[in-house]
Each structure stands twice: as C-alpha cells, then as structure tokens.
Amino acid sequence: MIQFHTIDVMMPLLDTTKVRQWIADVITAAGYQVGELHYYFCSDETLLGINRERLGHDFYTDIVTFPLDDCNEYISSEFCISLDRIAENCLNFGRSFESELLRVMIHGVLHLTGFDDLTEEDQKAMRTKEEECLNQFYK
Numbered sequence: 001m002i003q004f005h006t007i008d009v010m011m012p013l014l015d016t017t018k019v020r021q022w023i024a025d026v027i028t029a030a031g032y033q034v035g036e037l038h039y040y041f042c043s044d045e046t047l048l049g050i051n052r053e054r055l056g057h058d059f060y061t062d063i064v065t066f067p068l069d070d071c072n073e074y075i076s077s078e079f080c081i082s083l084d085r086i087a088e089n090c091l092n093f094g095r096s097f098e099s100e101l102l103r104v105m106i107h108g109v110l111h112l113t114g115f116d117d118l119t120e121e122d123q124k125a126m127r128t129k130e131e132e133c134l135n136q137f138y139k
Helices: 016-029 044-055 083-093 097-112 120-137
Strands: 002-006 033-042 063-067 074-082
Touching: 002 016, 016 033, 016 097, 016 120, 033 044, 044 063, 044 074, 044 083, 063 097, 074 083, 074 097, 083 097, 097 120
Parallel strands: 002 033, 033 074
Antiparallel strands: 063 074
C-alpha cells in the first residue's frame, strides 16, 4: 500500500496511479515486496522540526526516511518530504518540479533497498540509480 498525505502544504500534482505503480516496480525489481509506504509532503519548517526532533539534525533537507520494519522482505516506511526544498532544488539543478519530486521520492526507496550516499562513490551510484528509475517512469 502506497499512500500520500500532506501536513501543511497542498498536495502536489501527481498521477498517483502511475507513481504508485512505478514505486512498486522499483521495489519489486530490487527483490522486495511493497509493504506500507506513507509519503508525507510538508514545508521546510515542518521537516526541519521533524529532523531536529527525531534525528537530532539541525539542518534543512529534502527528505527524511523512517523505515517501519527491517526491510528484509517488505519495504515499509514513512517518508517526509519538504516541497519547499523540492522547489529550490529544481531551480538549482535545472529540473522540473515533477522530476525533482519523483527523484526525491525514489531516493528514499533506494535507501531502503541498499543504496547509500555517504561517500562520493555511493553518491554516484545513487544518482545513477535515480536516473535509471526516472527514465523508467518517463518511458
């Protein structure tokens, strides 16, 4: 089950049926099953508060991922995404709002399937996989 929620922003325009199928396809291709995925769209300030309270981090970010299980078979998670960060990122990286939002949404899923972005090498692998997933969405 993949659900979309808002906290203090309007729901972004998404073809939710297509997005759900795309996310499920990425998870399945990685060898997992879809559990419960909840995407919470919010503002910068709300995500900053979540980042401070839940993780002890005092900085703005585009996404925070909270796994709901150990990810051995099912991918279940809560993803908190700042639409303010998405808007700024799309300007900084020359992407459309939709493609940047989708990139961030799948970024959280990729973390749960074993991708990381702590080192430069990990970041390169993550970006390559994000692009592969986006190309799959836009086929």
